[in-house]
Amino acid sequence: MDRDSGGGGASVSASDEGSEAGAAGGCCSSPSTRSLVDTAGNLSRTVSDASSSSTTFSERCSSSVDHSGPFEPAAAAAAAKLIGRSPPSAAASLRRLSMKPRADVIDRRSTDDEMELVKERFSKLLLGEDMSGGGKGVCTAVAISNAITNLYATVFGSCHKLEPLPAGKKAMWRREMDCLLSVCDYIVEFYPSTQTLPDGTKVEVMATRPRSDIYINLPALEKLDAMLIDTLDGFQKAEFWYADAGTRSFASVTSSSSTTMSSSFRRSTHRNEDKWWLPVPCVPESGLTETARKDLQQKRDCANQIHKAAVAINSGVLSDMEVPESFMAVLPKSGRTSVGDSVYRVMLGADKFSPEFLLDTLDISSEHDALAMADRVEAAMYVWRRKASGSYGKLPWSKVKELAADDNDKNVTLASRAESLLLCLKHRFPGLSQTTLDTSKIQFNKDVGQAILESYSRVLESLAFNIVSWIDDVLFADKSIRKLSDSLKS
Structure with a gap:
C-alpha cells in the first residue's frame, strides 16, 4: 500500500522552522504562526510553483487566514513576509518542510511497491496459500510450484501473437522469477573437504555446494528463458500483422499493400479452426519476402529446440520424483x-x-x-x-x-x-x-528444488510450444495466400 509521508514530515519540519524563526526574530514562535506555516506546508505546490511572485503567495496566505481571533495583523504580516521569500529561499524552505520533487516521490513509491510485492509473495509461500493462518495450507514445494504457474498465466496468459512482451509484464516476470528462484541459492548438499588451519594442520570438514540437479538444470532453464524472451523481442518489426477474431477482412491500417478479402477466405486460412477466437495472422497480398520467411523458419527451429530441451528437463525431474x-x-x-x-x-x-x-x-x-x-x-x-x-x-x-x-x-x-x-x-x-x-x-511432492525445476521447465515448455504454433500459423497464412496468388495468375 502506498503511503505518502509528506504530511507527517511537513508538520515536523514546520515546528523546526517555527523554532528557528522564533530564535531569530521572536515573532514566529506563537501558535498562530505555526498554524499558518502548517497551512502553507499542506498546500499542494511544487518547487517551481514556489518561485512565483511574493505578492501573489502572500495574498493567498493572508486570504486563507482569519485575522479575527488569536491572529494579530502584525504577526500575520510577519508570517506572510517569512513565507513570501525569493526563489532560492523558498526552495530551502521546501527542503526543510520535506517536500520532495514529484519524481523522487514516484521513485520512492515504486520501491515501496516492489517491497510490498515481495512481502506478499513470501507471506503466501510461508502460509502455504492458507490465508487463515491455521496451518492447513499446502507444503512449501506445492506453494512455489503454484506461484510459478500462476505467474506464467498472469504474464503470458493473454499473449496470442508474435510480438514483443510489454515492458511491464517483462519486468514483472523477471522480478518475481528472481524472487522465486532465489530459494535455490540455499538448497545445498554436503561433501567431504579438507581445510588447512593456521598452524598448517589439515583437517577434514564437511563443506557445502549447490545440489547437483539444481546446479545442472537451473542455469540451463534460465538460458532457455532468456532465449524465448529474445525470440519474442525479435518480432518488433514484422511483415505480417494480425486481424482480431470476428473481423471480416485481412485489411489492416499497418500495411499499405494489404487488400480486402472475403471472410470465407479468412476462415480458410485459420489453421486452428477449433480456436476461432484467436487473432488471425495476415500477410501482404504477395506473401512474405524470402528473407522474412527464412527468418521465421530459423526462429521456429530455435523455439522447437528450446521446447525439446525443456521437455527433457521436465521429464527428468518428474522421473526423479x-x-x-x-x-x-x-x-x-x-x-x-x-x-x-x-x-x-x-x-x-x-x-x-x-x-x-x-x-x-x-x-x-x-x-x-x-x-x-x-x-x-x-x-x-x-x-x-x-x-x-x-x-x-x-x-x-x-x-x-x-x-x-x-x-x-x-x-x-x-x-x-x-x-x-x-x-x-x-x-x-x-x-x-x-x-x-x-x-x-x-x-x-515435498522437495522444493524439484518443484521449482519442474514448474519452471513446464512453463517454458508451454511458452516454446506456443511460439512454434504461432509461427506455424503465420507460415500457413503465407502459404495459403501465395497459393491463391498463383491460382489467380494462372
Whole structure:
C-alpha cells in the first residue's frame, strides 16, 4: 500500500522552522504562526510553483487566514513576509518542510511497491496459500510450484501473437522469477573437504555446494528463458500483422499493400479452426519476402529446440520424483487389464517390439484419446515394475532391471516395452497434457528444488510450444495466400 509521508514530515519540519524563526526574530514562535506555516506546508505546490511572485503567495496566505481571533495583523504580516521569500529561499524552505520533487516521490513509491510485492509473495509461500493462518495450507514445494504457474498465466496468459512482451509484464516476470528462484541459492548438499588451519594442520570438514540437479538444470532453464524472451523481442518489426477474431477482412491500417478479402477466405486460412477466437495472422497480398520467411523458419527451429530441451528437463525431474502411495494404491491388479488384450498380445508376443508400429494400429484420433492411452500404459508399467521388484525389496528400478535381465523376467520385459511405448506416444503428441501420475507427483511432492525445476521447465515448455504454433500459423497464412496468388495468375 502506498503511503505518502509528506504530511507527517511537513508538520515536523514546520515546528523546526517555527523554532528557528522564533530564535531569530521572536515573532514566529506563537501558535498562530505555526498554524499558518502548517497551512502553507499542506498546500499542494511544487518547487517551481514556489518561485512565483511574493505578492501573489502572500495574498493567498493572508486570504486563507482569519485575522479575527488569536491572529494579530502584525504577526500575520510577519508570517506572510517569512513565507513570501525569493526563489532560492523558498526552495530551502521546501527542503526543510520535506517536500520532495514529484519524481523522487514516484521513485520512492515504486520501491515501496516492489517491497510490498515481495512481502506478499513470501507471506503466501510461508502460509502455504492458507490465508487463515491455521496451518492447513499446502507444503512449501506445492506453494512455489503454484506461484510459478500462476505467474506464467498472469504474464503470458493473454499473449496470442508474435510480438514483443510489454515492458511491464517483462519486468514483472523477471522480478518475481528472481524472487522465486532465489530459494535455490540455499538448497545445498554436503561433501567431504579438507581445510588447512593456521598452524598448517589439515583437517577434514564437511563443506557445502549447490545440489547437483539444481546446479545442472537451473542455469540451463534460465538460458532457455532468456532465449524465448529474445525470440519474442525479435518480432518488433514484422511483415505480417494480425486481424482480431470476428473481423471480416485481412485489411489492416499497418500495411499499405494489404487488400480486402472475403471472410470465407479468412476462415480458410485459420489453421486452428477449433480456436476461432484467436487473432488471425495476415500477410501482404504477395506473401512474405524470402528473407522474412527464412527468418521465421530459423526462429521456429530455435523455439522447437528450446521446447525439446525443456521437455527433457521436465521429464527428468518428474522421473526423479517419488511415486505417491496414493497412486500405487489404486493401480489395477493386472497390467493386461489396464492396456487391453489386443495391446497386451502385441507387447508380449513380438520378438522385436516396435512402439511406432503399435501406435499406428491403434485408433487415436484426438488428444483426449492419446492422454487416456498414456494413463493406461503408465499404470500397466508400474504394475509390472511392482511385480518385478517383489523379490528385490526397495531397490531402484534401474538396479532391479539389471539384476532381473538375466532371468528373462516377463514383467521386466513388459515394463520396459510399456516405457518405450509411453515415450513414443509423448513424442507423437508433443502437446499432450500431464498424465495422472505426473499430476499426482506434483501434488504430493515435498522437495522444493524439484518443484521449482519442474514448474519452471513446464512453463517454458508451454511458452516454446506456443511460439512454434504461432509461427506455424503465420507460415500457413503465407502459404495459403501465395497459393491463391498463383491460382489467380494462372
